[in-house]
Amino acid sequence: xxxxxxxxxxxxxxxxxxxxxxxxxxxxxxxxxxxxxxxxxxxxxxxxxxxxxxxxxxxxxxxxxxxxxxxxxxxxxxxxxxxxxxxxxxxxxxxxxxxxxxxxxxxxxxxxxxxxxxxxxxxxxxxxxxxxxxxxxxxxxxxxxxxxxxxxxxxxxxxxxxxxxxxxxxxxxxxxxxxxxxxxxxxxxxxxxxxxxxxxxxxxxxxxxxxxxxxxxxxxxxxxxxxxxxxxxxxxxxxxxxxxxxxxxxxxxxxxxxxxxxxxxxxxxxxxxxxxxxxxxxxxxxxxxxxxxxxxxxxxxxxxxxxxxxxxxxxxxxxxxxxxxxxxxxxxxxxxxxxxxxxxxxxxxxxxxxxxxxxxxxxxxxxxxxxxxxxxxxxxxxxxxxxxxxxxxxxxxxxxxxxxxxxxxxxxxxxxxxxxxxxxxxxxxxxxxxx
Amino acid sequence: xxxxxxxxxxxxxxxxxxxxxxxxxxxxxxxxxxxxxxxxxxxxxxxxxxxxxxxxxxxxxxxxxxxxxxxxxxxxxxxxxxxxxxxxxxxxxxxxxxxxxxxxxxxxxxxxxxxxxxxxxxxxxxxxxxxxxxxxxxxxxxxxxxxxxxxxxxxxxxxxxxxxxxxxxxxxxxxxxxxxxxxxxxxxxxxxxxxxxxxxxxxxxxxxxxxxxxxxxxxxxxxxxxxxxxxxxxxxxxxxxxxxxxxxxxxxxxxxxxxxxxxxxxxxxxxxxxxxxxxxxxxxxxxxxxxxxxxxxxxxxxxxxxxxxxxxxxxxxxxxxxxxxxxxxxxxxxxxxxxxxxxxxxxxxxxxxxxxxxxxxxxxxxxxxxxxxxxxxxxxxxxxxxxxxxxxxxxxxxxxxxxxxxxxxxxxxx
Numbered sequence: 001x002x003x004x005x006x007x008x009x010x011x012x013x014x015x016x017x018x019x020x021x022x023x024x025x026x027x028x029x030x031x032x033x034x035x036x037x038x039x040x041x042x043x044x045x046x047x048x049x050x051x052x053x054x055x056x057x058x059x060x061x062x063x064x065x066x067x068x069x070x071x072x073x074x075x076x077x078x079x080x081x082x083x084x085x086x087x088x089x090x091x092x093x094x095x096x097x098x099x100x101x102x103x104x105x106x107x108x109x110x111x112x113x114x115x116x117x118x119x120x121x122x123x124x125x126x127x128x129x130x131x132x133x134x135x136x137x138x139x140x141x142x143x144x145x146x147x148x149x150x151x152x153x154x155x156x157x158x159x160x161x162x163x164x165x166x167x168x169x170x171x172x173x174x175x176x177x178x179x180x181x182x183x184x185x186x187x188x189x190x191x192x193x194x195x196x197x198x199x200x201x202x203x204x205x206x207x208x209x210x211x212x213x214x215x216x217x218x219x220x221x222x223x224x225x226x227x228x229x230x231x232x233x234x235x236x237x238x239x240x241x242x243x244x245x246x247x248x249x250x251x252x253x254x255x256x257x258x259x260x261x262x263x264x265x266x267x268x269x270x271x272x273x274x275x276x277x278x279x280x281x282x283x284x285x286x287x288x289x290x291x292x293x294x295x296x297x298x299x300x301x302x303x304x305x306x307x308x309x310x311x312x313x314x315x316x317x318x319x320x321x322x323x324x325x326x327x328x329x330x331x332x333x334x335x336x337x338x339x340x341x342x343x344x345x346x347x348x349x350x351x352x353x354x355x356x357x358x359x360x361x362x363x364x365x366x367x368x369x370x371x372x373x374x375x376x377x378x379x380x381x382x383x384x385x386x387x388x389x390x391x392x393x394x395x396x397x398x399x400x401x402x403x404x405x406x407x408x409x410x411x412x413x414x415x416x417x418x419x420x421x422x423x424x425x426x427x428x429x430x431x432x433x434x435x
Numbered sequence: 436x437x438x439x440x441x442x443x444x445x446x447x448x449x450x451x452x453x454x455x456x457x458x459x460x461x462x463x464x465x466x467x468x469x470x471x472x473x474x475x476x477x478x479x480x481x482x483x484x485x486x487x488x489x490x491x492x493x494x495x496x497x498x499x500x501x502x503x504x505x506x507x508x509x510x511x512x513x514x515x516x517x518x519x520x521x522x523x524x525x526x527x528x529x530x531x532x533x534x535x536x537x538x539x540x541x542x543x544x545x546x547x548x549x550x551x552x553x554x555x556x557x558x559x560x561x562x563x564x565x566x567x568x569x570x571x572x573x574x575x576x577x578x579x580x581x582x583x584x585x586x587x588x589x590x591x592x593x594x595x596x597x598x599x600x601x602x603x604x605x606x607x608x609x610x611x612x613x614x615x616x617x618x619x620x621x622x623x624x625x626x627x628x629x630x631x632x633x634x635x636x637x638x639x640x641x642x643x644x645x646x647x648x649x650x651x652x653x654x655x656x657x658x659x660x661x662x663x664x665x666x667x668x669x670x671x672x673x674x675x676x677x678x679x680x681x682x683x684x685x686x687x688x689x690x691x692x693x694x695x696x697x698x699x700x701x702x703x704x705x706x707x708x709x710x711x712x713x714x715x716x717x718x719x720x721x722x723x724x725x726x727x728x729x730x731x732x733x734x735x736x737x738x739x740x741x742x743x744x745x746x747x748x749x750x751x752x753x754x755x756x757x758x759x760x761x762x763x764x765x766x767x768x769x770x771x772x773x774x775x776x777x778x779x780x781x782x783x784x785x786x787x788x789x790x791x792x793x794x795x796x797x798x799x800x801x802x803x804x805x806x807x808x809x810x811x812x813x814x815x816x817x818x819x820x821x822x823x824x825x826x827x828x829x830x831x832x833x834x835x836x837x838x839x840x841x842x843x844x845x846x847x848x849x
Contacts, residue, residue: 018500025514026466026522029494033472055534055567056448059441061476065483066817068803069442079441084567086439087538098440116470116535120504147470148535149501361498365522 005331008356011316012349017151017337023358023366031335031361034145034156035062035115037185039077041160042111043067044185047218048164049076049107049138051098053091053123054115056081062113076107082117090123096132103136109167109218111160112142119146141166151359154336157185157236164221165243171226176206176275179227181237181252182213182400194430196233196402197283198255198268205277212237213400225250229274232256233400235314235338255402256314257340259321261290264404285433286404293411301414302326307370308333309380309391310360313399316341316348318379318410319355323348329355330373333380377417392416393423405429441779443799444815446765447606450531451477452574453563456604457529459491460582461638464525467496468512468543469533483819484605486635492529495519504539509546516550520557526639527586528554530561537567560585572740572766575604576657579633583661586642587668596649596695597630599665601673602658607740608797608814609828610635613677616830617652620678623703624688625695633661650674650695654829655742656769677742678829679837680750681711707831714835718842723756725845734760734792735841738782738800739813741769747795747812747828748774750837757841760792761785765813793844807844 009019035054039062042050049071052062059079069077080098082091095112102110112125125142133140143163145156161183180199193213203209210220210227230241230252241252253271258264264287272279305328308315315334322329329348334341334357348354360366363383370378371388378391392413398406409427416424428434454473457465458481467474474496481491497511516528532543547561562581563574579601598621603614614632621627630648631641651662651673662673672694678687685704692699726733735757737744741764751757763770763777763785770776777785786796786804794801795810798817802808808817812828826836 018502022498024518025497025511026518027471027474027496027498027515028522029478030471030473030475030496031498032475033470035472036476056445057451057473057477057534060444060447060451060815061472063444065480066802070803077442079445081439081441081445082567083439087567091439094439101440117538120535120538146535147472148499148504362518362522365518 005356005358008358010354011332011345011357012354014334014337014345014357015342017155018149020334020337020357020359022361023331023333023369024362026365027361028364031151032153032156033058033061033115033147034150034152034159035113035147037153037156038111038113038143038145038160039063040185041157041164041183042113043071043075043077044214045164045216045218045221046071046073047075047108048111049078049102049109050111050113051078051080051095051102052113052115053080053095053118054082055117058115074106076102076105076110078102087117087121090121091118092123092128095123095125095128099128099132099138099140100136103138107138109139109141111163112140114142114144114146116146116148119144120148139167152335153185154236154338157183158239158338161237161240162243165240165247167218167221168225168244168248169222170248171223173228174208174226175228177208177210177227178202178229178231178275179210179212179224180231180233181241182211182233183237183240184214184234184400193400195400196255197286197405197430198271198403199231201279201282202271202275202277205275205279207275207277229253229271231271233402235317235340238338238340257317257344258402259318259407259410260324261287261294261404261407264290264402264407283404286408289433289435290404290407290411293408293415296415297325297411300418303328304376304418305330305374307331307373307375307378309367309370309378309382310335310363311381312379312395314338316344319353320344320347323351323353329353330375331355331370332357333360335359377414390417390421391423394426397426401429408433442783443779443803445779447571447574448534448567449569449571449574449577450533450537450563452571452606453531453578455481455606456575456578456634457492457531457562458486458494458605459635459637460642461491462525463492463527463529463639464519464523465492465494465529465531466512466515466519467494467531467533468509468541469496469499469535471496471498473533481605483821484816485611485820485823486605492525493519493523496533499533499535504535507539507541509541512546513550513553516554516557516559520554525557527558527560530559531563570766570768571606572657572768575602575606575655576660579604579658579661580664582633582642583645583664586639587645587665588643590644590646592649593630593647596625596627596697597647598627598650598652599631599633599645599648599671600629601633601651601653601661602655603632603635604655605635606814607655607743608812608816609820609825611820611823612825612827613654613829613833616827616832617654617678619832620684620688620830621652621691623707624699625692625697626700633658646671650691652691655740677746678833679746680754680834681708681831682754683746683750684830684834711831711834715838718838719755721842721845722838725849726756726758730758732791733758736760736785736789736792736794736796737762737812738777738796739765741766741771741774743812743828744774747837750834751793751841755838755841757793793841807847810840810844
């Protein structure tokens with residue numbers, strides 16, 4: 001099979017998701033709409049209502065099969081569909097009327113979620129909020145998520161997270177308070193939400209942690225600026241942390257992109273300093289294991305070629321880490337490109353790695369292309385019956401996981417796959433070292 | 436509620452009606468030009484509704500980005516068509532715009548005409564203006580009409596008489612089971628096999644042969660323009676209606692026989708009729724006794740497609756001892772005095788306040804109101820429908836199923 005990659009751009013030239021091309025042109029059968037992600041996040045936030053503004057397609061598919069129009073705490077999940085006139089002349093009046101009615105029905109805060117056509121016609125939601133906010137009690141925020149410029153899950157998540165941030169107001173700082181930012185749209189592997197070991201270690205040392213994750217309440221978001229530090233557990237929440245730093249002068253600890261032991265050491269030291277706590281030896285076993293595996297990685301991994309398939313969280317940050325072991329990326333599936341990825345790509349290029357970036361949109365066909373590239377290992381998801389690739393699967397396990405325990409689990413998985421061809425069992429990383 | 440404001444899933448768009456109608460057609464592929472979400476989620480819903488990979492048409496999308504929109508660039512379509520032909524070699528590719536190309540005025544018909552020269556072996560059929568004013572029902576009608584207009588070949592009547600079913604589409608709840616029961620009735624009463632079940636269980640080849648059928652069975656009013664077109668072109672007579680109940684099914688079979696000028700196999704219809712009467716006998720007595728003593732408990736309220744509501748209501752009130760409750764349809768253009776169209780604002784209080792009798796409506800609303808979801812008669816659905824042998828609502832077996840549902844509702848509430 002001839003592998004044709006000339007249409008793809010090199011990672012170092014990419015500045016936004018717009019530059020990432022499809023590996024093959026036919027999309028089978030579509031990708032997650034960021035609107036759906038926004039609805040999920042709002043539905044997982046107690047006390048927060050939403051008004052979706054879009055077409056009947058959006059309104060229908062905004063709901064899962066079993067979603068209800070009412071939340072358990074009286075949240076409203078209402079849908080506004082544009083008619084043929086509003087598509088041309090805008091939906092301002094209708095949306096204002098809808099928001100007023102939601103306010104009258106008791107909504108405490110409403111996230112307006114605008115989809116493709118609303119985004120395309122440029123409805124001024126900012127202006128609507130500016131006009132209406134003084135007249136109603138419900139706090140208003142909005143996110144515009146036309147899929148033509150917001151590709152998928154990551155961007156939908158981080159934009160919604162940022163929009164949640166606009167609901168916040170300045171608060172008096174509490175010294176021993178931190179926010180753990182892990183806003184995530186799905187309930188797959190990490191349910192109930194498990195947090196990295198550093199969170200419990202901080203709590204053991206008297207730091208009060210507010211978990212801004214699934215199940216957090218609207219009040220949690222209102223109060224969040226009272227914290228002394230944000231702990232970023234996912235690249236999806238890094239933009240929110242940056243916004244909170246700008247608005248409230250609230251520093252953040254980027255735990256999410258610290259893969260190597262030295263990086264984890266550094267960020268833990270910053271946290272310890274900020275809260276004047278001592279982690280003493282509480283991570284030693286995980287850290288020792290991580291060091292041991294990194295040492296082995298430096299010996300065994302150089303020269304190995306790899307590809308990223310779908311389902312890899314923070315692919316560019318992870319690739320930067322693998323570059324340290326001189327692993328060579330052949331091709332990277334990147335669903336959405338984060339601003340911070342520009343820096344990681346630059347570091348990789350300095351180390352001599354600048355792979356083509358793509359979006360795998362027709363998995364069965366695209367995997368054949370990747371197979372022909374003969375990677376030593378791939379990361380991500382493959383169909384059950386696909387053969388011919390050694391794949392570290394279930395990479396979603398690392399979504400929201402940080403620290404030495406993530407390093408241990410990740411490197412262990414890589415060695416497992418290289419040795420056995422199989423991912424192996426999921427490692428329990430929420431307690432003591434399991435070996 | 437204001438116009439456009441909904442709590443529940445709104446009336447699907449014409450584009451959605453078209454997409455769902457085309458989805459069951461084997462030997463074809465659907466390419467949606469536009470953003471991807473609709474394709475993904477509709478595909479997931481269709482798989483839950485029993486239209487899965489390898490059964491119907493593969494569903495592709497092109498995606499569209501800001502540059503495509505600002506430049507009016509349709510080259511993604513060209514590339515996608517090429518790839519789909521390599522992947523699947525379909526006989527026909529249906530092209531459909533999503534909402535964004537509709538807004539920017541992409542002329543998919545012109546694009547298809549142009550591209551057809553590049554792909555002479557695969558027919559490209561653009562379907563649907565998909566404008567913002569038309570509903571799901573109009574979309575279904577448009578798709579059925581377009582299929583009947585573009586695909587049937589000139590052909591002689593089949594030697595062994597066959598029939599087409601027009602209007603079996605996945606937007607109707609339990610569509611597949613109903614189509615299976617109709618084919619059983621036709622086989623039993625007339626010894627006839629289907630030529631084409633448009634469109635939930637068919638192929639391009641079967642649609643091409645539609646002109647060879649001896650009768651068209653139009654099981655929802657959206658199929659009438661297609662049947663009229665086929666009558667004009669091939670002289671095929673058609674029968675409109677859905678066979679509900681025992682007498683209703685017998686009458687429907689009689690209408691079909693008269694249209695075909697063909698006598699029924701009375702042994703089949705008599706046997707089926709007797710069997711159903713015996714099966715429902717005790718349940719009938721139970722429902723009748725309750726209706727006599729507590730007439731308010733015998734009211735049946737039904738919401739859904741106008742043809743479904745009418746058929747079930749007639750069976751419930753003319754053949755069974757139930758009384759007319761609040762009944763409504765889900766399409767403004769189909770409302771009548773007997774079965775008016777109710778918007779969400781109108782049906783919410785009925786569903787919410789319903790406390791006596793039988794309520795048959797969408798799974799979504801029944802679940803929300805805490806009512807018995809086994810009485811679901813319409814979509815939006817709340818479950819997976821991958822079991823291919825679910826009981827129908829039409830025909831003799833549908834009659835037994837409906838009575839079974841009603842008597843169990845009685846048992847649950849008493």
